[in-house]
Amino acid sequence: MELIRVNTSMNLNKFLILNRRLHLLKSKAYINGDWVNAQSNKTFSVLDPSTDKPIGTVPDMDATDAKRAVDAAAEAFKTWRNTTAKERSYVLRRWFGICKENRDNVAAILTAEAGKPLSESLGEFDYGNAFLEFFADTARHINGEIVSSPWPNKQILITRQPLGVVSVITPWNFPYAMITRKVGALMAAGCTCVIKPSEDTPLTALVAAQLAEQAGVPKGVINVITSSRENAAAVGKVMCQDPNVGCVSFTGSTFVGKILYGLAASGVKRVALELGGNAPFIVFPSADLEYTVDQALLAKFRNAGQACVGANRFLIHKDVFDEFVTIFKNKISAKVEIGGKYAKQFGTNFYEATLLVGVKPDMKIYSQEIFGPVAVCSKFNTEDEALQIANNTRSGLASYVFTKDLGQAFRMSRELEFGMVAINDGILSAPEPPFGGIKESGIGREGSRHGVEEYTDIKYTLFSGLAKGM
Ligand code: NAP
Numbered sequence: 001m002e003l004i005r006v007n008t009s010m011n012l013n014k015f016l017i018l019n020r021r022l023h024l025l026k027s028k029a030y031i032n033g034d035w036v037n038a039q040s041n042k043t044f045s046v047l048d049p050s051t052d053k054p055i056g057t058v059p060d061m062d063a064t065d066a067k068r069a070v071d072a073a074a075e076a077f078k079t080w081r082n083t084t085a086k087e088r089s090y091v092l093r094r095w096f097g098i099c100k101e102n103r104d105n106v107a108a109i110l111t112a113e114a115g116k117p118l119s120e121s122l123g124e125f126d127y128g129n130a131f132l133e134f135f136a137d138t139a140r141h142i143n144g145e146i147v148s149s150p151w152p153n154k155q156i157l158i159t160r161q162p163l164g165v166v167s168v169i170t171p172w173n174f175p176y177a178m179i180t181r182k183v184g185a186l187m188a189a190g191c192t193c194v195i196k197p198s199e200d201t202p203l204t205a206l207v208a209a210q211l212a213e214q215a216g217v218p219k220g221v222i223n224v225i226t227s228s229r230e231n232a233a234a235v236g237k238v239m240c241q242d243p244n245v246g247c248v249s250f251t252g253s254t255f256v257g258k259i260l261y262g263l264a265a266s267g268v269k270r271v272a273l274e275l276g277g278n279a280p281f282i283v284f285p286s287a288d289l290e291y292t293v294d295q296a297l298l299a300k301f302r303n304a305g306q307a308c309v310g311a312n313r314f315l316i317h318k319d320v321f322d323e324f325v326t327i328f329k330n331k332i333s334a335k336v337e338i339g340g341k342y343a344k345q346f347g348t349n350f351y352e353a354t355l356l357v358g359v360k361p362d363m364k365i366y367s368q369e370i371f372g373p374v375a376v377c378s379k380f381n382t383e384d385e386a387l388q389i390a391n392n393t394r395s396g397l398a399s400y401v402f403t404k405d406l407g408q409a410f411r412m413s414r415e416l417e418f419g420m421v422a423i424n425d426g427i428l429s430a431p432e433p434p435f436g437g438i439k440e441s442g443i444g445r446e447g448s449r450h451g452v453e454e455y456t457d458i459k460y461t462l463f464s465g466l467a468k469g470m
Contacts, residue, residue: 022055022112024105026206029059029226032072033219039064044228046203049115050349056113058202058226066194066238069223073165073192074244076220081162081190088188089139095215096132099208103129106176106207113201114175115349120303127429128177131447134431135184138452142189153467160456162190163270164246167239169260171252173306175201178251179208181435181446182272183222186249189455194223196235202226240264247272247455251308253369254395254440261443272444272454274308274436276369277397280390281311282412284383285319287402287424293327295426296375299400301353302427305373308441309398309420309429312370314377315386321379328375329355367393383408391417397437400426419445 027043028035037043038059045054059065080088099106103125110121144159166186170178179195186193197205202224209224227235240248240263247270250260254275264271281299283292299311316324332353343350354374359366365376380386390399399418403409409423419437422428429435434445444454 022105022108024102024109024207024210025056025203026210027057028206029061029065030206030209030213030222030224031065031069032076032223033213038062039068044199044226046113046200048112049200050347052349056203058206060228060231061225061235062227062231063234063238065225065227066196066235067242069194069225070165070167070238070242070244072220072223073194076218077162077164077192080187080192080218080221081164083190085140085142085188088190089136091215091217092132092136092139092184092187095212095217096129096136098211098215099125099129099132102207102211106204106211109203109207110176110201113203114172116303124174124177124303128174128180131177131180131184131431134447135188135452138185138449139188141449142452142456151464153465153470155463155466157461157463159459159461160189160453161459162186162246163455163457164191165242165244166191166193166247166249166455167245168193168195169236169239169248169250169252170195170197170205172198172200173303173308175204176208178274179205181431181451182249182251183208185446185451186247186455187217187221189452191246191455192221192223194225194239196225196227196232196239199227199229199232236260237263240269241267243267245269249454250274252276257442258440270454270457272446273442274444274446275397275440275442276371276395277308277310277437277441278312278367278369278393278395279309279398279400279418280313280315280386280416281400281426282315282380282386282390282402283317283320283324284386284401284403284405284408285317286404286408287320288404289320289324289327291424292402293324293331295400295402295424296328297331297426299426300375301373306371308369310371311375311400311426313366313390314375315380315389316377317386318379318381321377325355325357325377328377361389361392369395383411387412387415391415394440395437396439397441398422398428 038061042060043057044060046056107121248264249272251274257273257275343352356376359376396418398420399416400422401412413421434448434450436445
């Protein structure tokens with residue numbers, strides 16, 4: 001099965017309302033506090049994915065522009081790193097507040113360029129903005145340690161210092177939240193950044209920068225460079241290898257993540273990689289099936305199935321398989337037939353919600369990230385078999401388990417080879433817990449205090465000669 005980009009339709013009225021809300025659209029990139037063109041003066045169009053019609057143009061930047069942005073961020077770092085935690089917290093909270101005032105405007109732009117329904121854009125906005133609020137608080141709690149010294153006249157001090165310039169490269173599926181989740185954390189830590197959004201969704205990033213400017217984020221702390229897919233590799237090379245870059249923070253596919261990891265390795269740079277998933281959604285006989293299917297719908301069809309934590313493989317115990325599939329099918333049927341084809345009434349950019357059974361592990365759809373509204377259900381017999389199937393992937397991002405057996409829940413949490421395990425829930429992301437994967441799903445965590453610590457280096461200082469008279 002070929003994967004396709006899925007969009008959800010909106011009616012004409014909604015479209016007109018959206019158009020009135022697009023006044024924050026920018027057509028220039030943002031470097032060192034200035035709204036600028038590419039040095040080549042080239043541009044590219046941003047398309048509405050439901051119609052393929054242009055909604056704006058932005059600069060098509062290349063390696064030279066990327067270097068300029070990194071230099072600006074490096075210069076700003078000299079000052080930003082020495083601001084107090086209280087000042088950084090204050091700026092982040094102002095940014096959070098101004099974004100909140102512009103909630104509807106940001107969501108309209110999100111819908112226009114990412115193609116998601118307005119309700120989902122508002123949801124992404126609230127989720128993404130919560131990171132700015134959370135990191136405004138966290139900024140004031142990045143503490144060091146004084147640990148017990150093995151020497152009588154020496155003191156050991158451990159401090160956390162910002163990494164420097166962070167290169168932020170983000171995907172199209174959550175164009176706002178993937179920026180705030182990184183930039184909120186790195187700014188709290190005292191770092192500055194250059195953001196390269198996807199060619200498909202640069203406008204949301206530019207709006208975020210515009211609101212940051214209004215909030216008083218100093219020039220150079222946040223820079224946004226826009227580039228077409230053609231220039232992505234050249235821009236990425238600078239962002240991964242420039243000596244002034246301290247960290248590469250990437251969210252996107254495992255394929256591109258590995259390329260960037262390789263580039264960053266030559267400078268032994270810190271990386272934070274949030275990559276693709278292949279989440280199992282495991283249902284045991286003790287689960288409440290009606291509730292479980294409701295959670296399955298959230299875990300599978302949120303963002304039209306285009307979420308890294310989206311359920312990718314439904315593993316259902318044989319005793320409840322038929323009942324689960326029937327309830328699942330009926331809940332989808334409520335709206336459309338059981339898919340498997342383009343939703344032609346909306347054009348060729350839309351695909352129907354689809355449920356597949358009888359899928360075998362050697363099929364492509366079983367092992368790769370589906371990233372679309374297609375649910376795949378398979379049977380299992382025992383807990384061990386469910387674990388074996390679930391763990392049989394190189395991905396290790398999110399996983400879901402539905403059971404009322406407490407011991408089983410604990411065993412699954414311990415044995416599942418995934419960075420995140422949701423027991424009896426289909427949604428698990430929030431600013432407070434650490435988000436991230438193991439195996440080929442990434443390195444590092446976002447959100448929580450761990451998400452801020454990703455952007456710091458630990459420094460050990462030994463104070464010696466403390467004895468009197470020395
Ligand atoms: P992608 O193709 O890997 O692209 C991600 C970003 O990398 C885009 O900005 C892209 O620019 C850029 N890029 C591509 N090639 C590059 C290169 N050689 N050098 C520098 N930058 C380069 O991913 P996507 O299709 O946008 O997003 C979907 C993927 O992201 C899925 O696999 C999903 O699971 C993953 N994801 C993971 C998380 C998480 O938290 N773990 C969250 C969301 C999404 P262009 O778009 O302009 O090519």
